[in-house]
Each structure stands twice: as structure tokens, then as C-alpha cells.
Amino acid sequence: MVTNKFYKCKVCGEIIRIRYQVGYCEMPINVYCPKCNTHFSGVISPKEDLSILFSLNNVIECDEVESGGYTIELSPEFLTLKYQINKSKLFPGLTPFMRFRLKNNNDADDETIQRTIHLAIESNNYANQIETLFNLLDKNDIPLIRNYLNSINNEYISFFKSRSNLDNISTKLDFLLFIKQYTKSLINSSLLDSTHSRINTLFESLDKIRKRNDYNEYKRLLKFLDQGDYFSMMLNEIPKYIVNFIDNFKQFVPCYLEYKNASDIDYSEIGISSADAGKMCELYSNGFELLGRIIDPSIALDNLLNHMCFDNFGNGRTNFANELLKYTSKYNKVKHFSELDESVCCSFYRDSLNNRIRNPIAHNDWKINGLTQELTFTDRVKGAETKMYLTELVFKCIEVFNSVFLAWEVIYQLFKAKLVLVERVNLNYHFK
Ligand SMILES: [Zn+2]
Secondary structure, three states, X not given: OEEEXXXXXXXXXXXXXXXXXXXXXXXXXXXXXXXOOOEEEEEEEEOOOOOEEEEEOOEXXXXXXXXXXXXEEEOOOOOEEOOXXXXXXXXXXOOHHHHHHHHOOOHHHHHHHHHHHHHHHHHHHHHHHHHHHHHHHHHOOHHHHHHHHHHOOOHHHHHHHHHOOXXXXXXXXXXXXXHHHHHHHHOHHHOOXXXXXXXXXXXXXXHHHHHOOOHHHXXXXXHHHHHOOHHHHHXXXXXXXXXXHHHOHHHHHHHHHOHHHHHHOXXXXXXXXXXXXXXXXXXXXXXXXXXXXXXXXXXXXXXXXXXXXXXXXXXXXXXXXXXXXXXXXXXXXXXHHHHHOOOOOHXXXXXXXOHHHHHXXXXXXEEEEOOXXXXXXXXXXXXXXXXXXXXXHHHHHHHHXXXXXXXXXXXXXXXXXXXXXXXXXXXXXXXX
């Protein structure tokens, strides 16, 4: 059911006709005034009596106008038509859902929708679980972790519990493996196909290294990583960023559902009504900074794979840390090492980063045009301006998130190897 209502911007008085459709659960709405760029944020939610809860800040409902003003579509799940000048009372054409259906109409798409919506509905709950578990893991409070895991009840945890009785697993390592795998299964719908295939390549690369039967170099790498703070970031900073992303997962739903069509979208016409531009800038920037700090283990792994030593960049052994220090800019570091070798992960990281918007976001030097949803990023140091549609930034955020997840997986796999090879810890709990 489509609802049409008229609203007036509380700030500039512009009349806006809003056409909206309800989704599966309470979902966020974020759009901007076409005239004065004021942020309108709110929610759409189905109610038990089948009516719709719709609330939007900074606007007041008003009487219908015959002509003039603007019209906009709102949809919590699908990409939408941006503002149009409201020439007549009739708003012709298809709804966002019908447009989506015309492009995507097979069983695989239905499954993607269901899985994505499921994660959206549970996103705050899952984010909270992940936050709690990694917090307890970092504190190494095994009895509380066990109690907490026992209190959770869903199909994912049942699967893991059926593979291994919680009472039999007892060490911090066992719980790390359990919790990491559980986390991955909870948020699986936030991972792109390309991330899954990169993770498979990572497993193949680790197998190749193991088959060499030369554990000395592998151990040297693991000892080196142990001296940095990568393993502590695995338990702390990285989960915090992942929790923040998943907590805001609802805003990403339209872009996840259209990810495979991203290159065919006419961004001048099609926009998004769920994403808050400020939140997207924050998540993009946090992911960018974090990625710059956690890619070193991936670089070391590439060296080991390609040049037999983690600190051999192609011309004999060198000082790994000094080699990395040559790149003061995180972007240049990622770019340089992704081009150096056939890499497990680095080229994937590089493609998700856009250096031209990083500094402007860090200085809060960006603005949005509410009418076109075009963002302008101003780099005052370089005297450069970069423009990007909000929808494109949302896609970029998804890619940076996936890069961080992959870098997390690299560190986690190396950490496991360290415990088994270097520290000879016995594993009670086995799961890849
Ligand atoms: Zn306004």
C-alpha cells in the first residue's frame, strides 16, 4: 500500500509531497530538504493493526497543494526516485518495490532479500551480542562468557552448540574460535560474494605455506606480529567498528539489495532514502583509518607467499617495520603494497578506498545537496573538490566494511596459527 501525504519543511516552508511504502519492520528514513538541505530523519514501521507508523523530524503535515513543491519517494528497503518538481497531483510510474522486481526476479534474489531483511530486523540485537562477547573475551572472563552464550537462543548458536558442547570448551582460545565463527554466521549477509571468495583464497594460501613444511619462516612472521598490537586489535578495535556498522545495518539495506547492479544505476535519477550522510561519512572514515592500521599482517603474508620470507619485499630480507614506515599516508601504503605483488588481499583493500574524500571527512568539510543528494567534499590543503552521490558513498562504506572484515580474518587466521605452531596450545574446539 502506497501512502501520499503533504509536508512542509519547518525551516524554509517548502512543500514536499512524500510517497511512501511500509517495509517489514521499523526502518530508518533519512532525506534532506530540497531547498534548504535540512536533515529530515524518522522511521517507517508496520503496526499490529496493519496501519503504518510514519514519523519525520523537521516537517509538519500540511494540506494538499494543486501544483508546485517537490515530490519524493521513500522506501526503507529499495533505492528510490530523488526529488522531482511536482508538476501535477498525479505521481505516475512504478513504486520502488515494483522497479526492483522488474530487475531482480528469481529465487536467488528472493533469498538475498530474505537474508538481508533478517539481518536488518536483528541488527541491533546482533550488534549488542557481538559487543558483549568480545568485551568478555577481552576481559578473559570464561564463566561469564559461558553463561552469556548459554542465554542466547537462535538457529546459529544452536548449530555451533551442536558441534561442540559448551561445557567441554574451556580456554580463551576455544572461546575465541567459537565466538569468531558465531559472529561471522550472524553477520554473513553483510559480506559480499567477493569477500567470501577472498577468504577462500586466503585459506588456499595458508595451505600452500603449510605444505612447504618450512615452519621457521612462518614462525618468524607469527612472532613478529605478536610484537605489534594486531592481536589486541583483533579483540578490541576491529569488533567495535564491526558492531557500529551492524548497528546501522538498516541504513544499508537498499544498497545491499542492489549491490550487483551498482554499475548500472543512474545515480543522477535514483537515490536512497534510508542513509544518513553524516553516519556514512563517519563509518567510511573510521573504516579507512582502521584498515590503514590492520593491513600489515596481510602485507607480511603476501611476502611470505611470494618471496618465502615475510620481510622480503622482492629484493632480499629487509626491516619490515622500516619498509612500512616509508608510507606515511595510509592510502599510499595500501596502494603501493597492492601493486607490488599478486596479493591475497591488498588489491581488494585498495579498490575500497578513495583518498580524495578522506581528508575532507576528517575535517568535516563536506556538504550535501538535498535536492540531488550529491555530496561535495572539499580538501582545503590540496585545494580540490570531489563530488559523489550519497548512494555511491553508501556502496563505498559497504566495500570498506568488507575490507576490514577480510583484514580481520587474516589476523585471526594468523593468530590461530601462532597458538598452534608457536605456543603449542591444545585446541578442544575445532572449527575452520
Ligand atoms: Zn527546507
